[in-house]
Amino acid sequence: MKMSKGFKNGALLMLTAMVGFGVAGCGTTEKPANTNASAPKAEQPVQPAKETKVEEKKEEKKLSGKLVVYSAGPKELAEAIQKGYETKTGVKIEMFQGTTGKILSRMEAEKANPAVDVVVLASLPSTQGLKKSGMTLEYKDAKNADKLIPEWSDKEGHFYGYSASALGIGYNTKLVKTPPKEWDDLTKEEWKGKVNIPDPALSGSALDFVTGYLSMKGDSGWQLLEQYKKNGVAMAGANQEALDPVITGSKSIIAAGVDYLTYQAKAKGEPVDMLYPASGTVISPRPAAIIKTSKNVDNAKAYIDYLLSDEAQKLVAETYLLPGRKDVKAKDRPGVDQIPQMKIDWTWMDTNGDAVTKKFTQLFK
Structure with a gap:
């Protein structure tokens, strides 16, 4: 049915009046008198919903794939850490175990086509040398890093002394x-x-x-x-x-x-x-470092985090090593504060390590 022009205008006027009345009612602070008990109660103005801040939880990245680790012993500790990390993350570790000397030799041989993601060495100066050569990746946000003995780790996050x-x-x-x-x-x-x-x-x-x-x-x-x-x-x-x-x-x-x-x-x-x-x-710290050429950086960071975790630090103590964290006690052996220490110069040790090794080897041939 076609609506007449007059009817349209009338309806529009009525609607405008109703809207105006509603707006005026919302702005009134005085309570109207109840003149008719049977009259429907005026609707209360709808208050805008309060904004609720939903905290966004930072979801941990789901890890997959593999991680290549070159680790100085002890063998049983390296294998226990490997098992714990694989169970926690689902990432498969390809492990090479050897002495610090053998690991560094392997890295040198693979220089043109590096394969390793994380190295764990039994020598702080050797790890300092890797950093100085620009081979390590900075990782400042490692979990539990604030609980470590600070002298055993790099202030810029290039390596962490997880044991000693x-x-x-x-x-x-x-x-x-x-x-x-x-x-x-x-x-x-x-x-x-x-x-x-x-x-x-x-x-x-x-x-x-x-x-x-x-x-x-x-x-x-x-x-x-x-x-x-x-x-x-x-x-x-x-x-x-x-x-x-x-x-x-x-x-x-x-x-x-x-x-x-x-x-x-x-x-x-x-x-x-x-x-x-x-x-x-x-006291010889055993640092772990991520290598800059790593193809599995997220997996490597998760490995560093695991080394500093409660679980891994307990494994360290059970192997009779000194835990890297100050809040984890050594097991059935003297702790750091019970061992007399020389006043040594780590920087000198790093700089002169090759020359000392050569001279020592010649002396004891």
Whole structure:
């Protein structure tokens, strides 16, 4: 049915009046009198809904694919961390395990076509060298990084010292009834031909000890090492190779041996123990770093986070290493505050590591 023009205008006027009345009513603060009990109650103005802030939860990125890790031992710890990380993330790890020296050699061989995403070394100066060469990726937001012992990590986030070992004098308790107390005691006649020392070209922690000692003593520090050589101290491979003869009794003592291996052997019932000279020793952090050429950066960051987690730090303690976090206690062994430390210069150690290794190797050939 066609609506007339007059009807349209009338309807429009009525609608305008109703809207105007409604607007005026909304602006009134005075309460109208109730003149008719049966009249419908005036509708209350609808209040605008209050805005509720919904906090956006930052969802963790769903990880997939693989991660290539080159890790210095101990083997059981590397494998336990691998299992825990894979279970947590679903990412598959391709692992190469070796000494710090072997890992660095492999990285050098792969320089034209790098494969590794994360390296875990047993030497802080060696990791500093990777940073200096521009090979590490900055990762500042690692979880629990604020709980770490700060001296073991890079302030700019290029590497994190998630664990450490201390270097000491390990000895066979059946053969050694009165153990030596100081480093220079090993130059005495009674220990002639009975002492092993790890090769710093293979063991990052042994290199930390030698360079740390020299950074404190200067060139005069070579006198002790020369006296070791004259007294028949033998350079005997990496840490485990140097310790095994002490466990079996073909040698009596290991100088500058990583302590966690001795504590592990002792826990298994082997006749060995460890001491730290009162003059001090070196605590060797074991840093982890993401390599700049990584093809799996998100997976690599998650691996660093896992290393610093409660779960992984507990695994570190169970391996008799020193945990990197201040709030995690060492297990059945002296903690960081119970070990006398030398005043060493990490920068000097990093700069002079290659020259020291070469000279030491020539001396102990």
